[in-house]
Every structure is written in structure tokens, then in C-alpha cells.
Amino acid sequence: MNLTIAAFWPPPPHETTAARYREIADAGIDLVITGNYLNDRVILRHALACAEKAGLGVLVASDPRVDVLMRDLDVDPAPLLARVVDDYRPFRSFRGISLMDEPHAEQFPRLAAGVAAVRAAGAFAYANLFPSHATGPYDAYVGEFARIVRPDVLSFDRYPFLADGFDDGYLADLATVREHARLAGLPAWMYVQTLAYDGHREPSAAELAWQVNTALAHGYTGIQYFTYWTPDPARGEGFQPALIGGDGRPTERYGVVRDLNTRWLRPVAAELSGWTSVEHAGDVLVGHYGERLRFVCNARFDGPVEVTLDGVTEAFDPATGSYEPCGTAFTLPPGGARLVR
Structure with a gap:
């Protein structure tokens, strides 16, 4: 299995250092998905340089030019996306561009043009889907995304550990996205809930392992941790400590995820294919x-x-x-x- 283990929400700008990115790599993670105020070309290039030193890849998901282009402008996206890719291409750590998070169905044609442009520029094109409770019929939503957008992977998020119980629709979404990935011949990626936030509880070690293992049972090849660094309280949503606390200290779950990735997920995934x-x-x-x-x-x-x-x-x-x-x-x-x- 060609496994990707990704971390979403990396250290903020003032903590974007080679040491911090080595800490990410030490947790068995190989891809960083940007965010957390890494919102301009200068800091993103610095993050790419830090990742390069740590042997990590970077999926650029927070370039404001891309967000404005994809959501607000009605112009051919190819020229600007080619320039964006060229800005980051010199770094060996550069893996690709995230074009949109949680698109609505009416945005699929626009997203398809962006995916084609990023692919033509020689980079990996990514977008992440809504869960079913935020869309109409989910089978149609995921199927149309795969058919129209033609992405490089099929990725979605749904966070199952609620403050008052468990989200019973989680496994159905996991199965739906995986089936459409199979039909389209695409890798399937999912997100792992690492923290408590509005309406959601902090997952235990068993619950972290359960998310990873149910994904492997369904044939997923991308495991993405939401989140790595704790989001700033000013962002709202009541985020509690993630793998790294807002004070920069690793939480107990950092060690749990490190061991899960390095002692279980990596060696087992190396055995899996077909x-x-x-x-x-x-x-x-x-x-x-x-x-x-x-x-x-x-x-x-x-x-x-x-x-x-x-x-x-x-x-x-x-x-x-x-x-x-x-x-x-x-x-x-x-x-x-x-x-x-």
C-alpha cells in the first residue's frame, strides 16, 4: 500500500522551524497540510524549506490567491495556478495544491477547471469533501464529484466522537467514499479526529486506533489527522488541545499517534495491497x-x-x-x- 499519513494544521508562523517539522516527522507523519496562519507566499516557502530539512512533503492549502481565485473570481484559473505552482516547485517538499475544502455541488465545474490546471502544471490537485449530513443525497454528491472534478484522490472528513455519544452515520460515509474511489480508480483518504471541539469530545487512544483501523479495513490509503497543532481560540468552535497544545507542548495524544503510526500503521500498511x-x-x-x-x-x-x-x-x-x-x-x-x- 502506498500510504500517506498527513497532519492538518501545522505549527503557526512563529513556530515554523526545522525542529518543529522534525517533531512532525518523528510522529510518523510524512505530509503536512498547511493552515494555521501560513497565509502568504513568504511563510509558505519558509514552511516548505523546514519540511524539506525534515524529509516531509507539503500540500499547500492556505495560499490566499488560490482561495480567492476558486471561490470569488470567474476567470480562467490556469494562468494564476501555474504561477502558484511555480512559486513552490523549487522545493523538493512541495507535493501539490489544495483547491477547495468542502465544496458544494454547484462548485464542481469550477473545481474541475482548477484540478485540470494544477495537473497541467505538474502538481498534485486536492480537494476535500463534506460529510453526508452537510449535503443532499451523499451517493450522488460523491459520485458527481468524482465524475466531474476528476481529482487525484477522493478525500472527506467526518468526526464521529460527539460530546453526547457517537455519530452513527460515520461508517456509512466511510463506505460510500471508498466505493466511489474504487469505481473511479482513485485513492481514498479520510480524516482522524484528534481533539475535542464544539459538540465533540476528546478521543481516547482506543478511539484514535479505531478510526485508523476502520479506514484500513475499507482500503483507505490516506490518513489525515485533524488537527496537529491546536487552533487559536480566536477562531471560535471551542477547540481543545490537539496533538500539540496551543502552548507548543505535545499532549499525551501526540505520543499515542506517534506509536500508532510508527509501530502499527506503517509496518502493517507495508504488507497491504490489492x-x-x-x-x-x-x-x-x-x-x-x-x-x-x-x-x-x-x-x-x-x-x-x-x-x-x-x-x-x-x-x-x-x-x-x-x-x-x-x-x-x-x-x-x-x-x-x-x-x-
């Missing part, structure tokens, strides 16, 4: 990869589950990178998963 389908059987999700591999995931984040799978003889050990003999019955912890064959 996703074909996912089946939901009670409290278990089973993602099928190739002819033999099955990625078995606890569909619960609040309790363990007993699993019995016929024909299983070996399980992958991410600590050693090898397969060890195992039985057909095993227990998965809350949010946990196992790769078997």
Missing part, C-alpha cells in the same frame, strides 16, 4: 487484500470482541515484520485490529 472488499459481521470488520490477507478490525471502540475465522494460520507481528503461527480464534481489544492470512 484491497478488494470489506465485510461487516456483527462487531467485526474484515478488509480483504489480495487472495489471502484479511485485515480484521474490532468495529467497537468501547469493548473487546472475540473473533473466529476459518482458514487462518498466521498473524502479522509489526514488531518483527514477520508472520507468526496463530489459531482461528483470537480477541481484539477496543479499536484494535489484526492482519492475518
Whole structure:
């Protein structure tokens, strides 16, 4: 699997340093999606330079020229987007341009022109979709986006851990976006909720793992953390500490995500290729990869589950990178998963 692990909302301008970007890389992250007041060409180029030193890629998502061009102007986007790409192309860390976050369906033709222009300039073209509760019929919304816009990946966000419970529509959206990605021959990317904010609670370690593992069961190849740095309180929405607090100190969840990425996600993803389908059987999700591999995931984040799978003889050990003999019955912890064959 060609896995991307991304962090959205990097350090603010005064914390945009090589050391801070190495801290991102140390968490097992390989792509930074900009924001957090990195809002002009000068600071973005500085961020690209810091990322380059840390071996990170950067998806430029906060160039104000792009936002105004895509949302407010009725002109051919190609000339300006070519200049924007040229501004960042000299950096090895430059990966591409985010053209729009959460577009409405009537914006798809405009977005398609932007995607074509960025692609013609030789860069990766990105946009991120609404969840279903913010659109009309979701199957039609995602399908039309894939058909009209023809993006480089199919990405969406939905944050399931609510202050008063769980968002029951989350897994349905995960499945819908993945199915349209399969039909269009595109990689599927999703966002992981890392923090509490208005109407949402702070996720536990098991809930962080559950988001990653349910995505792998569905064949997602892009894991994007929302957010990395804690958003400024002045932005509203009641954001609480993320992986890095507003004071610049790593929270406990930074360590959880670092270990999740480096000790589990990276080694397991290196084994995965040829996703074909996912089946939901009670409290278990089973993602099928190739002819033999099955990625078995606890569909619960609040309790363990007993699993019995016929024909299983070996399980992958991410600590050693090898397969060890195992039985057909095993227990998965809350949010946990196992790769078997």
C-alpha cells in the first residue's frame, strides 16, 4: 500500500522551524497540510524549506490567491495556478495544491477547471469533501464529484466522537467514499479526529486506533489527522488541545499517534495491497487484500470482541515484520485490529 499519513494544521508562523517539522516527522507523519496562519507566499516557502530539512512533503492549502481565485473570481484559473505552482516547485517538499475544502455541488465545474490546471502544471490537485449530513443525497454528491472534478484522490472528513455519544452515520460515509474511489480508480483518504471541539469530545487512544483501523479495513490509503497543532481560540468552535497544545507542548495524544503510526500503521500498511472488499459481521470488520490477507478490525471502540475465522494460520507481528503461527480464534481489544492470512 502506498500510504500517506498527513497532519492538518501545522505549527503557526512563529513556530515554523526545522525542529518543529522534525517533531512532525518523528510522529510518523510524512505530509503536512498547511493552515494555521501560513497565509502568504513568504511563510509558505519558509514552511516548505523546514519540511524539506525534515524529509516531509507539503500540500499547500492556505495560499490566499488560490482561495480567492476558486471561490470569488470567474476567470480562467490556469494562468494564476501555474504561477502558484511555480512559486513552490523549487522545493523538493512541495507535493501539490489544495483547491477547495468542502465544496458544494454547484462548485464542481469550477473545481474541475482548477484540478485540470494544477495537473497541467505538474502538481498534485486536492480537494476535500463534506460529510453526508452537510449535503443532499451523499451517493450522488460523491459520485458527481468524482465524475466531474476528476481529482487525484477522493478525500472527506467526518468526526464521529460527539460530546453526547457517537455519530452513527460515520461508517456509512466511510463506505460510500471508498466505493466511489474504487469505481473511479482513485485513492481514498479520510480524516482522524484528534481533539475535542464544539459538540465533540476528546478521543481516547482506543478511539484514535479505531478510526485508523476502520479506514484500513475499507482500503483507505490516506490518513489525515485533524488537527496537529491546536487552533487559536480566536477562531471560535471551542477547540481543545490537539496533538500539540496551543502552548507548543505535545499532549499525551501526540505520543499515542506517534506509536500508532510508527509501530502499527506503517509496518502493517507495508504488507497491504490489492484491497478488494470489506465485510461487516456483527462487531467485526474484515478488509480483504489480495487472495489471502484479511485485515480484521474490532468495529467497537468501547469493548473487546472475540473473533473466529476459518482458514487462518498466521498473524502479522509489526514488531518483527514477520508472520507468526496463530489459531482461528483470537480477541481484539477496543479499536484494535489484526492482519492475518
